[in-house]
Amino acid sequence: MLKRLLIVAVLMATSLSSFADEGMWLPLHIERLYNRDLQKLGLQLTPEEIYSVNHSSLKDAIVSLGGFCTGEMISDQGLMLTNHHCAFGSIQSHSTVDHDYLQDGFWAKTKDDELPNEGLYARFLVRMEDVTKKVSDVLNDKMTAQERGAAIAKISKQLADEAAEGTHYDANVKPFFNGNEFYLFVYETFRDVRLVGAPPSSIGKFGGDTDNWMWPRHTGDFSMFRVYMAPDGKPAKFSKENIPYRPKHHLPVSLDGVREGDFAMIMGFPGSTDRYLTSFGIDLALSKSNEAMIKIMDTRLSTLKKFMNAEQAVRIKYASKYASLSNYWKYLIGQTKGLKRLNVYQQKLDIEKNFDNWVKADPNREKIYGDVLPDYEAAYKGLDAVEIPFRYAAFVSRLMELNGFSGKFARLQATLAEEKPDEEKIAKLTASLKAQAEEFYKNYDERADKAVYEALVKLYYTKIDAKDRPALFEALKAGGFSEEGKKTNEDFKKLTNYVYDNTIFANKDKLFAFLDAPKAGVIENDPVVKGKEAMTAVYMRFVGPYREAYGKLNTSNRLFVKGLREMNPDKLYYPNANSTMRFTYGTVGSYSPADAVHYNYYTTLNGVMQKEDATNPEFVVPAKLKQLYEAKDYGQYADEKGELVVAFLSNNDITGGNSGSPVINGKGHIIGTAFDGNWEAMSGDIAFEPELQRTISVDIRYTLFIIDKYAGAGHLIEEMTLIKGQRDDKKACEFCKGKKCKKCKKKRKKAKKSKKSKK
Known part of the structure; x- marks a missing residue:
């Protein structure tokens, strides 16, 4: 998606209870949602394990990569996973006619072979804080739009400077709900980020422009970087003396795969939505x-x-x-x-x-x-x-x-x-x-x-x-x-x-x-x-x-959103994306885009071979990948049917900036990497479409297969914490979709009796 786009309660007034998969939520507020929906869908982590300031948590594994994509820590040696299209500029900058990494791929055999990238950074969230009252205290209703903007800019800088003072952190204050709320964000930014591995474009961009935004998808859209730090543990510019970053948390990698109805959570840095657009x-x-x-x-x-x-x-x-x-x-x-x-x-x-x-x-x-x-x-x-x-x-x-x-x-x-x-x-x-x-x-x-x-x-x-x-x-x-x-x-x-x-x-x-x-x-x-x-x-x-027009719009936008929330006091609203950390949750699932059309929730390597077209650069299949396919040499990365899953769908709510975000199961293990949305719901940045909107992700097993079997870079697999045999196969309740639901016991008994009587 190199998706730097300039780019709802459905539509702006939909409650969380209506569509649990809608919303880009601040991790700071996860407790508001925990008992309401997250546990029902299958989350087994506590709020503290997802967002904590005092202890390691999921947030510490999530990276803002260059301000335009998301990455995630997948080893205790600073190894970071993201999308191929997020690394595209880096891969291209190191490519020449003699060493065409775009066409051939790149894999560092040792840490010394990893390639530096000037200007690329990895930013970790240290903490966030609601500073709405502190900002509101310097505002009044008599201010013009210009005076209000100047006052907000001044107090925001003051609060950010105070938060970063005496540290190597950087901080900023951002407006939410069109200027009705304000939050402070403190970050630690590392500027030595090196390219570790990337598949050839025939895998990482398979389908090219033709398949972009489309399902079914068969793209291995992933790449890998490593974050480095100075020997004292602090951020530093590129230096041979730097050592791999030791993250506070890295994501265990699940080999158990996904099934329809599985819980799926995505954390990342979505760039921009406009769901309160009129x-x-x-x-x-x-x-x-x-x-x-x-x-x-x-x-x-x-x-x-x-x-x-x-x-x-x-x-x-x-x-x-x-x-x-x-x-x-x-x-x-x-x-x-x-x-x-x-x-x-x-x-x-x-x-x-x-x-x-x-x-x-x-x-x-x-x-x-x-x-x-x-x-x-x-x-x-x-x-x-x-x-x-x-x-x-x-x-x-x-x-x-x-x-x-x-x-x-x-x-x-x-x-x-x-x-x-x-x-x-x-x-x-x-x-x-x-x-x-x-x-x-x-x-x-x-x-x-x-x-x-x-x-x-x-x-x-x-x-x-x-x-x-x-x-x-x-x-x-x-x-x-x-x-x-x-x-x-x-x-x-x-x-x-x-x-x-x-x-x-x-x-x-x-x-x-x-x-x-x-x-x-x-x-x-x-x-x-x-x-x-x-x-x-x-x-x-x-x-x-x-x-002049946008001056009027800023005031109207603020009052409109304020009025909507006042008009619907029992609804939980979420703010537009603005490149700050968010989490979104839902389930793995299929969808029906049109009359008589139904899409399965996953694709396999079989589909890659079916799409192969040697005359079209977008659909060329590497010879080695074909050999592995013909031998069915998938190793531990095949599913229970012996198939190799390439990509899967979930109903998570994402946008540009989420490219590279981890898809995480209920136990906190990574199961995939988000890289795209689907064509039928392209208006989703303005209006979320619950029946149609889907996130397309690379299955983590396909990623590992390419690294291990295709690229022969098994040393990278050895760095990871692999998890297998921990699936929770309890079937979700057909009424509330919760896996631990007790309230629907009578409904289930009644449905069971009805099925028996029909037999």
Whole structure:
């Protein structure tokens, strides 16, 4: 899923008791749910064993990996498991044509062979604390939205600084329930994270874009890192003197497998959901936002794909960039279809109607909440007027690769433009820029990027009204392109040729020649910089209206959520995901996506072989994997039928950021690694769909099989704590789904008698 997405009580007002599998809950509040649902479903751990500040607990094995994925400790030597797509950037950065780890996989035979990753970190939660009262004490109802925001920022920084003072920890305060609650988070962050192992993409990305978000799935989406620390046990940057991290807790690995109805809990760091979004937001997404974003991304992706398919070197350079953008592109397509098919807009309208009736039933409530819905309407009306040109100005520029790279040279340009330039400062800046340029050009191809630029300029020009187009075309009219008249493909090509022939940024040799003897004005007058500035000027025209609209939305969102919770005092609400640790729980299970269609809850290696297509890079099966399959050489990783399970489904509530999260059974053992959601419920970040929404996970036995039997990396298996023969095969109660249920005793007896009488 490299799923960095920008991305409900169903819908915002559903109680926990209705759907126990819905909700991304703070571990701090696990006791609220423990007796209510968790034990019934099969959890055998105590709340203290899941979240504790004073003792080791599950939370100590859960890792925020780079801020974009989740990982988990699976040995006492710092071994961390996550998704293949979470490690994709790392694998790609170490790959070359001669050592193509993306294609061939990578396995460190010893710890000395493990590969460092600059900038990647592993963050562990130390503790969390409800600081709502401390924040609320500095707020009052007379504050404007700007004053409120400034006050929150100030007290949040103060509380975070106090929590981290005198320690090597870092801390932050985050808002919840749209600014109605606030929590402090304290972390310990390790910055020496080394790549240990990854299967070839033919396993780790099996199915590629075609199978992405789809079930049935046969992808071995996993990889492994190791976290290192200084000899004194504290975090440190990469050093040969560092030693493997000793986690406070690591997850035992279950070989017992999963069955339908089994308890399944997921802990991780989900990135973003918007389940309190109103009908106004749904309408904007469906009518404007999503379509614009999909078209822009599709233009870049389809152009890059031609070059990636034609040349291995280009494929390696753009593999990570392509995968990340492609994931979000397909997600938006699925979300749009899901919102329409499930009629989420109407469901939101129904909630707002109930809210409006509740408000109007009490004069005091009208004073507080009476303007909420009208303010929503006014804010979205303002957004609607500028949405398309704003999206194009922001996103097209962002996807023009040289735009972002050229921005790194602003300080050098400013220094060169000074009356008496500081030569020492210039020397330091040019040295730093050369180092950054080395990294940039490693994953850059001028031909591919030039084609993308041409395609995006054409898209921008043809999709946006003349009054909302950037002065890009006028600014670059030296390239033979101006606003007058209808443009042809030749015009866009001519403009692009002018830009790339005259810029210093598209070619490493040209850029380094400039940096060896930098001159004032060269950067400022560069056609890439001119084009970027023209697009930025358009973007800035819409920033004011956007800020004004979102100022109104922030207040409306806070009051709307506050009102919903007040309107339904007996319901347990959970906050939107915001990259903080959450747990979600439910059961392993199948689903029926459409009439006359039913999906089983697991897939096997048989399905990998059935999908094999040697002519399609997405469905190539490695020769060794076929040999193991034909010999049925699965070892201890086969199930009781002798099959090798690849992936399974559960009804856990996850989103981007949960990629790599452990799926944990009732005893606290890892049974799988979450890596995706299902296509039929792609609107789930906005509205949870209990009958359809499923989490797709790699079965841990398939992971171990690939490590051991396929890769021959049995030394990694030896580090783990393997558990076998501890299944609890008590059948769940068919009435309440609880495995220790006593209340349904009479119902079960009655059902048993009924079955006998029928016989």
